[in-house]
Amino acid sequence: MGSDEESLVTKSLAERGITRREFLKFCTVMAGVLALPTRYGVRIAEALEAKKEKLPVIWLEFQDCAGCSESFTRSYQPSAAQVVLDLISLNYHETLMAAAGTHAEAAREETIKKSGYLVVVEGAVPSSEYCVIGGKTAEQILLESAKNAAAVVAVGSCSSFGGLPKAHPNPTGARAVMDLVKGKPVLNLPGCPVNGENITATIAHFLTFGELPAMDKLHRPLFAYGALIHDNCPRRAHFDSDEFVREWGDKGHKKGWCLYHMGCKGPITYSNCPLILWNDGTSWPIGSGHGCIGCVEPDFWDRGIYKQVKIHEVAPPAFYPESAAKNEKKISGTSYAVTGAVVGAAIGAGAAAIAKGKSNGGEKSSDES
Ligand code: SF4
Structure with missing residues (x-):
């Protein structure tokens, strides 16, 4: 120095x-x-x-x-x-x-x-x-x-x-x-x-x-x-749980679900946006409720901002925790099936195991949403 x-x-x-x-x-x-x-x-x-x-x-x-x-x-x-x-x-x-x-x-x-x-x-x-x-x-x-x-x-x-x-x-x-x-x-x-x-x-x-x-x-x-937005997105658990926004302002939009069907380009866009955010680190487009427009990728203007992209490769869902809403549904359903057979603690453990088992076996097909 x-x-x-x-x-x-x-x-x-x-x-x-x-x-x-x-x-x-x-x-x-x-x-x-x-x-x-x-x-x-x-x-x-x-x-x-x-x-x-x-x-x-x-x-x-x-x-x-x-x-x-x-x-x-x-x-x-x-x-x-x-x-x-x-x-x-x-x-x-x-x-x-x-x-x-x-x-x-x-x-x-x-x-x-x-x-x-x-x-x-x-x-x-x-x-x-x-x-x-x-x-x-x-x-x-x-x-x-x-x-x-x-x-x-x-x-x-x-x-x-x-x-x-x-x-x-x-x-x-x-x-x-x-x-x-x-x-x-x-x-x-x-x-x-x-x-x-x-x-x-x-x-x-x-x-x-x-x-x-x-x-x-x-x-x-x-x-x-170096990394896909989709792999670091806080809404990813909703993608893996089939919880999607289908229309602006619908229930899923209000609950912060995945924006894939609204044309989000996160699955084909490589950027550190989810990690460093924007505006003094306060937010970023997906955090504000709009899909990624893929602005760091070549020819993004010609791709159509609201056009749904095809996903050819996706990290397995088991890599990510499922959304709270999905887990609630699974626990509830399993609880009903085994009512009277096991005590409350066992119900929770069994439900979690079933949920995990489904998750591990639930590989999403490339273009499925
Ligand atoms: S499709 Fe978009 S909103 Fe949904 S998990 Fe991927 S990056 Fe996030």
Whole structure:
């Protein structure tokens, strides 16, 4: 670790009135988001505290709504997350920077002259005639900016997969960043918008380990996109118990049952949404009563938000506890069958065993609901 005078983190903590304890707590949370053991919180803290120079970042925006910038600047634990942001130098960001015109372009060109910076891209890249900034097309700006970069990070589904601009019939010829940038590590953080916590965790990972996190075949970091929503969903017990919402506002909807028949894309969507949630960790779409729309998957706009998906593989129901309502029904039925034969305690035990037996044998067929 560098001396206090030279430490960017120490300076940032003092300026923002954040205690080191709060900073360590934040780093431990980041280790959790990165799916690392909690002891890595200390390693992340030490790596960040050792930084003496800021990481230069060029943030490009093309066909986007700026929702990902909005999500990034509102990531939860904002004061502690700001310490990570204090370790990057946002040399170019069309929405946030004070400079404009030639001054702004000069800032980008100056950064490109040095190597080792990070390029963050928000928005899809249209074909030439649809986006020209400073006399250069979006594709030219992207490739020019990526030339000397250490890595390129696409934030949001538009830059990762084309998103809404690329939806049928793709009138502007929108393309994903990974289809254009070659010979550089490209990481995708899809989402509409991206979850700000995943951006902060990615930057913390890059600053700590000097490289991008491990990715899946779609270039998404495994820490954030390694598990199906369906396998971590709090409504999963209702799916396994055949308890579904069939109509908005019906009994099942009021009771918080599974949204599969309402078009929930949780069974085909890989994301850590159920674990880190949204809006300061208060809720997320399924928690609020709407199915997942699968916004982190390619071509989700063309899939039909309320269209039911087919499930080809599903973890066996026995892996999950059944819903309380289902168990109540089973216990009640079994109790009736053995009335007078066993005492009350045995009834409960027998019912539980029967319920478990049914559960273990009740493998759900792939498209069954
Ligand atoms: S279908 Fe959707 S609501 Fe139902 S368990 Fe799966 S992810 Fe949760």
